[in-house]
Amino acid sequence: MKSFIDEKTFQSLLHDGMTLMVGGFLSNGSPERLIGAILDTSITDLTIICNDGGFEDRGVGRLIVAGRVKKLIASHIGTNPTAGRLMQEGKLIVTLIPQGSLIEKIRAHGAGLGGILTPTGLNTIVAEGKRVIQVQGRDYLLEEPLRADLALIGGAIADRYGNLRYRGTMRNFNPIIAMAADTVVAEPSTIVEMLDPEIIITPYPLVDYILKEEFR
């Protein structure tokens, strides 16, 4: 059985300068209550690894707008104008990585691999400083693994064991980041007694904490 925690316990896991992976694609499937709980603390200097920069009022975009993020590793920041402005002003370090390479770098760490070889980004500025390795006569770019201190999972339905399945397109990065961080916290929209074992996407031993349902 998992630890079902409240926002206060979640906040005790946070510290300045930590690296967070956050699920969601343009904030669809982002853990909004956990993001709100971070904003209720004074935690800052975060490194955020996420598909994108979210929106100014949704997803990881809220942390960026609040000045809590030192570095963002993402594939796209076009929907969050503040992220672009902070980057131009030198107040936010942004590392852009092709989406398919970003998810595979995360998967590589979670799967115990030393990186992945991809044709994506060859002959572009993405390849700068990276090794090109030839396999079976074709060139590939070596993309190294990516890890985090904490992964924040959204878009899920949990059972009381801590197993997760995901709703619609909210799956996106969530099950992959659940493999790649030292500590994993899930924010399910619903907690049920037991999920059908055939449809579980993230097995419960991979999840450390589950945020309790909100009392309404």
Place this chain on the structure above:
Amino acid sequence: MDEKTIIAKRIALELHDGDLVNLGIGIPTMVADYLEPGKNVVLQCENGIIGIGPLSDTSTELVNAGGICATILPGGCFFDSAMSFSIIRGGHVDLTVLGALEVDQEGSLASWIIPGKKVPGMGGAMDLVVGAKKVIIAMTHTNKGIPKILKKCTLPLTAYKEANLIVTEMAVMAVQNDGLHLLEVNPQYTVDQVIQATEAPLRVDHVIPMKGIE
């Protein structure tokens, strides 16, 4: 008919029954509106869905790759981003349509950054153009008169030599080993006007009126 509609209607003819297709944001998304009725094209979105249906204003758990609420068609399915990009990079997508800032005569394209001005990021575009079997560029022929179809791209590339077909409001051009071939011209323009608006040399062998826009 406006420029975007002309481009979208022409590209719709390139989608075939049974194709698995990824449409980018903007003009490419409009292509789905002009498919012949009865044509069974399967649309994939890189955020993790095959069989995306029309937009919706009720769903909150299902969005397209532009983050807009949408629906799923019967037979469709959801998957995570690693699976999504395995499908894309692994060559399982038949066709991708995307916009570009510049394309050159070798089929290299630039679409994700204007250094010092605008840096939205590449999103899934680099993987899509490398992985899809066919890459169609949907864009206006010029940027307010300044050519976008160049001898050599000046902006940082999205990919090197990956575009196969360029469709603009003026013309349809194929990228081949010996350069760009002008295939079709919108009857509102002359071949000379197209050549004038294009920096890269165009091979003009057998040009026909642009299809699908009547």
